[in-house]
Amino acid sequence: MNRFERAIQILDDSVGGPTTPVSFHGPFWRGLTRNEFVMKKVFGLPLVIVGDGSKSNLIRALKGELPFGADIPGRPEADFNRMPSGRPAVSSENIAFLEKWIDEGCLEDELVSVAPLTWRKTNAPVASSRTDDIWFVDPLTGWAVNSDGNIIKTTDGGDSWTIQHSAPGAYLRCIGFANANVGWVGTLSLNRRLFHTTDSGATWTRVSTLPALAPVAVCGISVVNDQIIYASGTNRPTDSHRMRDFVYATIKTRHVRSRPKPKGSNQ
Numbered sequence: 001m002n003r004f005e006r007a008i009q010i011l012d013d014s015v016g017g018p019t020t021p022v023s024f025h026g027p028f029w030r031g032l033t034r035n036e037f038v039m040k041k042v043f044g045l046p047l048v049i050v051g052d053g054s055k056s057n058l059i060r061a062l063k064g065e066l067p068f069g070a071d072i073p074g075r076p077e078a079d080f081n082r083m084p085s086g087r088p089a090v091s092s093e094n095i096a097f098l099e100k101w102i103d104e105g106c107l108e109d110e111l112v113s114v115a116p117l118t119w120r121k122t123n124a125p126v127a128s129s130r131t132d133d134i135w136f137v138d139p140l141t142g143w144a145v146n147s148d149g150n151i152i153k154t155t156d157g158g159d160s161w162t163i164q165h166s167a168p169g170a171y172l173r174c175i176g177f178a179n180a181n182v183g184w185v186g187t188l189s190l191n192r193r194l195f196h197t198t199d200s201g202a203t204w205t206r207v208s209t210l211p212a213l214a215p216v217a218v219c220g221i222s223v224v225n226d227q228i229i230y231a232s233g234t235n236r237p238t239d240s241h242r243m244r245d246f247v248y249a250t251i252k253t254r255h256v257r258s259r260p261k262p263k264g265s266n267q
Helices: 003-014 034-039 057-063 092-103 243-257
Strands: 131-136 142-146 150-154 162-166 172-177 183-187 194-197 220-223 229-232
Touching: 003 034, 003 092, 057 092, 142 172, 150 172, 172 220, 183 220, 183 229
Parallel strands: 131 172
Antiparallel strands: 131 142, 142 150, 150 162, 172 183, 183 194, 220 229
16 A cells, blocks of 8 residues: 555544445545646635645645634634534544645555564673663664673674673673774673773773772763763762762862952951
8 A cells, every 4th residue: 555545544433434435525535636626626626735834725724723623623714624524533643644644745655564663682691680771873773782791782782692702700891982883891890890882892901090989889981982982980879979079179279269359358
């Protein structure tokens, strides 16, 4: 079925079927080609404006917008009944289909049915605690990290996963990539807080050049490019605040220094 045929089907269904008699406006859509349909006039009004569904009289009639809606209470200014006259209104979903069809040129292209999206289980390993983060560089290629120290990778959009690297005893918390080759993994393990790869995850190297005030664990990563990333610590109350205390102290010092002197003060 193409989209023009679906449009005709919607109009037939609105009156009870393709053979149901139709009074008032009549079954004006039946037996027409696509070109005849877009040139059709009903009550002297053009049926559609190709490329502009909202202003097309077909859509206005189905919605009961002026000059249609004379059969709707409180609409004395309307000249014609809403379509289909004397029957339940067409669903908003079907009207939206017709409006979009007109917007896109009243094409006779094939109607593509899209299956509803569903969730399904993959073959990714089940972690003893959690799989905490995931990162895709394109629709097919991505990585995930879990609490068992596993970095897993997919190259088919998540249909299948393989363990690419394992760091036993490390809780891998977050992952981020700058491109298909360069990426980082943050962990909750003090002596292995950050890993780095430059070969698409084939090898991972522990980053040993963290600053003295770096968080005791890395729970979040924001990648700017292959040279710059930002990493954040945990919200565990037992962990040292590290960078947060340093930044707060800096801001507080600047704020104190910038306070205006009280009037009459020599200090």
